[in-house]
Amino acid sequence: MKNYVEQVNERMTLQEGTQVVEQLLLESYLHPGISTKELARKTLLPVPVAAAVKRELIKTGALIQERGVRCTGEGAEWIEREWGYEGLDRSFHQALLQxxxxxxxxxxxxxxxxxxxxxxxxxxxxxxQSKCTPETSLRRAILCLKQHSLIGKRILCIGDDDLVSVAIGLLLQRLFPSGGHTATTIDVMDIDDRFIRYIEEVAKEYHLPIHCHRVDFREQLPLKLCGQYDAFFTDPPYTLQGMSLFVSRGIQAMKRIKGLPIFLSFAHKSPTFMLAMQREFVRMGLTVCANFPHFNEYEAAEMIANRSQMFILRTTDQTEPEHIGIFTDALYTGEVRQTLRTYQCKQCAQQIYVGIHGQISTIEQLKNEGCPSCSNDTFDMIEKRAVSEFKDFT
Structure with a gap:
């Protein structure tokens, strides 16, 4: 059977990538009779570009112009079979989107x-680790659905003490009440065996399509887990290094397709930290698609006022992980606060002490200010010492 999206991509080159063709086709399936202007609004395309994509999909036989735009019978059957929409509770799905x-x-x-x-x-x-509330976990699952990144997708959770995988699984069961939906899979990577066991027990009891993998993100990601996923969630340690590492591992695990979403939860931070964080996004070739302050609520997380923000990032044709090999830098909050780390400029090789008693307090400050000698903003961590090793350091 024809792959309509691939046919369109063979005929026209879109800067937005294949994802926008997929979304336009899906919007036509979900909203029969939709106007071209509304398709442009939903896909964030200029109206002439949306019209051009629509015309190409009509040529493939997927769409028809008839009292607006709608799928042909063949096109609708293809979406249901190939993308897993067969058996969808359409009214519940539409209500969730709105x-x-x-x-x-x-x-x-x-x-x-x-x-x-x-x-x-x-x-x-x-x-x-910190525990988000059940409402937050379900809100994350619904956000994924609203981004058309849930049904028929391979979804990954980079760490899952928040049980997002379970929330997605239960939401899927309600979306497909007659059962039999197998097009969506959810994988969890975590270092904590306790959470892996618990998620596996819940998945077995509720018949959820969840598979768990024990992964230490400091180590190289196993090759079998690379290039497999359409989207990922992560709520990493609230350090610049933690964010960069967890997002890097997620990028390695994702398919090499432009426009795929990353759902990143992170604490509200100072402007200085946020600037360094967004430099990391740019360095990894990611764009910020949306930001929702106070999106996540946690139990007993007073240090961050029990709230954190949600970013939706998207991949580009320049997306690359910042970290590929073994990670040796300080990662968790306690490590960062209680260490002195020596960074070496990648351009001029000058060494700078960062951390407690260091020349610069934080890695985000160093990256914002740049190397004192050459202003380069990329560094390698070459040494890390615990506070007990340098009490007399000056």
Whole structure:
């Protein structure tokens, strides 16, 4: 059977990539009779470009112009079979895309999560774990759905003490009430065996399409997990190094396709930190698609006022991980605060001490200010010493 998206990509080159063709086709399936102007609005394309993509999809036989734009019978069957939309509760799906408040349908899913969340293992503060609320976990799943990045996709959770995988799995069951949906898979990578065991137990009990892998993100990502996923979630340690490492591992795990989403939860930080953080996004070839302050709520996380922000990042044709090999820098909050680290400029090789008693307090400050000798803003960490090793350092 024809792959309509590939056919269009063979005929026209779009800076936005294949994802926008997929989205336009999907919007036509979900909203029969949609206007070209509305397609442009939903895909963020100029109207002439949306019209051109529409015309190409009509040529392939996927769409028809008839009282607006809609899928042909053949096109609709292809979407249901290839993208996994067969059996979808269309009314519930449409309501989720539009609603902003909880209702009875969502409260039923939330009730299940509220029975599961208290049974989670206790957090390990040494690796910066914190527990989000059941509502937050479900909101993340719905956000993924609204980005058309859930149904029929391979989704990855880089660390999952928040049980986002479970929330996605339960949401899928409600979206496909007759069962039999196998097009969506959810994988979890985590270093904590306790959470892996718990998620596996829940997945088995509720028949959720979740697979877990024990992964230490300091080590190289196993080759079998690279280039496999359409989207990933992560709520990394709230250090610049932690964010950069976890996002890098996610990039390695993603398919090499432009426009794929990354759902990054992170603490609200100072302007200086946020500038350094966004430099990291640019360095990794990522764009910020959206930002939602106070999106995430946590239990007993007073240090961040129990709230954090949600970024939606998207890949580009320049996306590359910042870290590929073994990671030796300080990663977690406690490590960063209690170490003196020596960084070497990648351009001129000058060494700079960063951290407690160092020349510069934080790596984000160093990257913002640049190397004192050449102003370059990329560095290698070449040495790390614990506070007990340099009490007399001056």
């Amino acid at each position: 609603k902003t408040e909880w209702d009875d349908e969502l409260n039923a899913i939330l009730a299940e999560l509220e029975t599961l969340f208290p049974l989670r293992p206790t957090v390990d503060v040494r690796i910066d």
